[in-house]
Amino acid sequence: MSPARDVVVTGLGATTPLGGDVASTWAAALAGESGARTLENDWADRYEIPVRFAATIKVPPTEALSRPETKRMDPSAQYAVIAAREAWADAGSPDVDPLRLGAVVSSGIGGIWTTLDAWDTLQSKGARRVLPMTVPMLMPNSPSAFVSLELGARAGAHALVSACASGAEAIGYGVDMIRSGRADVVVAGGTEATIHPMPIAAFAASRTLSLRNDDPAHASRPYDTARDGFVVGEGSGVVVLESAEHAAARGARVYARIAGVGLSADGYHITSPEPSGDGQVRAMRAALAESGVAAADVRHVNAHATSTVVGDLIEARSIRGVLGDDADHVALSATKSMTGHLLGGAGALETIFTVLALHHRLAPPTINVEDPDPELVLDLVRDTPRPLGDGDLAAVNNSFGFGGHNVALVVTTV
Structure with missing residues (x-):
């Protein structure tokens, strides 16, 4: 494989249930901390939802974004922009031709908060009160679009939707963009913001969620004989992918290679x-x-x-x-x-x-x-x-x- 087609990772960004950035998230993971916690709301009682906990975002997006930004983005896009900004800065804010810069940020469900809030507004207050930004906010491609706007990425802005495989497939597509010669640098990753009573009720109805309401921190237990389902989480992870040739030319720090x-x-x-x-x-x-x-x-x-x-x-x-x-x-x-x-x-x-x-x-x-x-x-x-x-x-x-x-x-x- 020629260096130009070798794809490396030069930047990392995240906001997760464990931390508001990559460093804090990684440190918490190494320490074996759990991001699952009891929800501080009345959803379970009001809607008779059997699950009262989730792995909620550790740092509210309002601590990283301005009020105008949060007002025009669904939480799924907010998380993606926060992660993308960190990843881009971590990569050294590469000097790249916008026509050679791509964005691939996926979501499995998209702007569910915006969708359901708009429906509630329509029912309770009428059509005139539905926000004009509703459709741009609820679109599954909204996180990718906002990231591409943020960075001026013009080689392509894509949003592959493949449920819980979406974030990994986005990175795979970013690799393909570089290998095919469409881009030199691609910002790629995934995001989700579904800790809302309707999705939780729906997952609970499908019997896929853990019911350990009395002990959220120990609810997610892969491979344990007492495992009883997953814990819904939220957040975003974004990486900066770069051709090895482009990274070497600018003296970039390289974390690893996406080889296959x-x-x-x-x-x-x-x-x-x-x-x-x-x-x-x-x-x-x-x-x-x-x-x-x-x-x-x-x-x-x-x-x-x-x-x-x-x-x-x-x-x-x-x-x-x-x-x-x-x-x-x-x-x-x-x-x-x-x-x-x-x-x-x-x-x-x-x-x-x-x-x-x-x-x-x-x-x-x-x-x-x-x-x-x-x-x-x-x-x-x-x-x-x-x-x-x-x-x-x-x-x-x-x-x-x-x-x-x-x-x-x-x-x-x-």
Whole structure:
């Protein structure tokens, strides 16, 4: 692969249930902190919602954005702009031709707060009181559009929607933009802001959420025998992708390389993963093949691992199926145990965790696993971070979504 087509990560940005930026989020993850907490509202009583907690954003967007900005953006776009600003500054605010700069920021659900607030306004106050910015705020492409406006990105502004795989697929698309020659730099990631009574009620009705109302901090417990569902989270993760040639020319600091992207679809069920894990296996194998990384070279996996009874083990078997006996030396992390599930933002945040794991040579822990499922056939990093050792490192980040979307990214050291 020529240097011009080699894609590296030069900037990271985030706002999450663990912190208002990457540094605080990473520090909290290494410390094994939980971002899940009891909701300070009356939603559960008013609407008879059985779930009273979520992994809410740690730092309110009003602390980073002006009032005019918050008034014209749905929270999903607010989070994305905050993360994009940090990532751009972290990358050194690259001097790049706007025609060679792209933006790919995805959301699994989009501006749900704006949509439902506008509906309430229409019902209670009439059409004249519906805000004229409603449609630009509720559009699923709104976060990507605002990021492109913020940075003047004119090579393309895209918003791939693939449920909980959206953030990772956005990064994969950004890689493709650079490899195809459309852009030299792409700001890519995912965002979500769905901690609203309607989505929580809907997820609860589908029986996918944990019901540990008395102990939110221990509710997300991937691979534990007592796992009972995921914890809804919110926030955004954004990375600056750059061709290795462009990064080298400006002397940029490089965190890691996105070496391979694998995509597949289950074609099986709208919410349930295909039981054999065939689609997940195909995505991981495609990413490894594209990267040129052998199974024996993979030292770390950041799993999708949402803490659902069925999904966790399907993925574990898929990882074992792809890596075979080489899975024995892989450090497996399930960081949703701390952040909750950021839905469309999850894959992007977990890509950041994967990049930092290789950059710092330290796999983040999985918390709340008190009784590991005996069917887990992998080496889970529990409670404390684990050193990844010296030499060249490769890692896999998995993201899967409702509808049968499967995305695997292979990240390597540089």
